Amino acid sequence: MADYLSFALDRIAAKTLPCHWIVTPDGDQGYEWCPTCGYYMVRNLRRRDKRRREDYILDGGWRTSHDTTPICHNCGALLDGAMTEYCAEEEIAYYREYGLSDRPDIDALYLSEIIGAMGWDYGGKEHEDRDFILSLAQQLLPAAPTAGGGDAE
Numbered sequence: 532m533a534d535y536l537s538f539a540l541d542r543i544a545a546k547t548l549p550c551h552w553i554v555t556p557d558g559d560q561g562y563e564w565c566p567t568c569g570y571y572m573v574r575n576l577r578r579r580d581k582r583r584r585e586d587y588i589l590d591g592g593w594r595t596s597h598d599t600t601p602i603c604h605n606c607g608a609l610l611d612g613a614m615t616e617y618c619a620e621e622e623i624a625y626y627r628e629y630g631l632s633d634r635p636d637i638d639a640l641y642l643s644e645i646i647g648a649m650g651w652d653y654g655g656k657e658h659e660d661r662d663f664i665l666s667l668a669q670q671l672l673p674a675a676p677t678a679g680g681g682d683a684e
């Protein structure tokens with residue numbers, strides 16, 4: 532069931548860009564960048580520090596796990612990344628408090644990542660979380676019987 536929902540959610544999920552980060556001579560900056568912003572940021576840093584220009588590197592471009600949902604530090608684009616269990620728990624707490632947002636594509640992205648991050652086979656609290664997240668996911672999917680209304684706009 533969860534596998535099917537993940538697949539269905541991915542079909543309607545907001546598109547993400549590859550996640551990059553910048554290695555500087557002084558270490559990692561701690562920010563995430565989309566490919567375009569990362570490229571220009573590295574170029575800028577190199578210009579300002581010509582003697583060490585070779586030590587500024589745009590790294591990443593592949594999927595890693597994050598404690599918060601990754602977005603570009605400059606333009607706010609959604610970036611590709613898995614959620615750590617901690618991140619998934621934070622997101623679940625958020626959905627319990629606020630419910631679905633007004634962006635079904637972003638909800639679909641995050642719910643799919645939550646489903647991917649959690650250990651769904653355990654009992655107790657995680658079992659409650661699973662039922663809660665799966666019910667939210669079903670509300671997002673077009674064929675779901677609970678989906679009300681038509682296509683506005």
Ligand SMILES: [Zn+2]
Pocket residue numbers: 564565566567568569603604605606607608
């Ligand atoms: Zn960007």
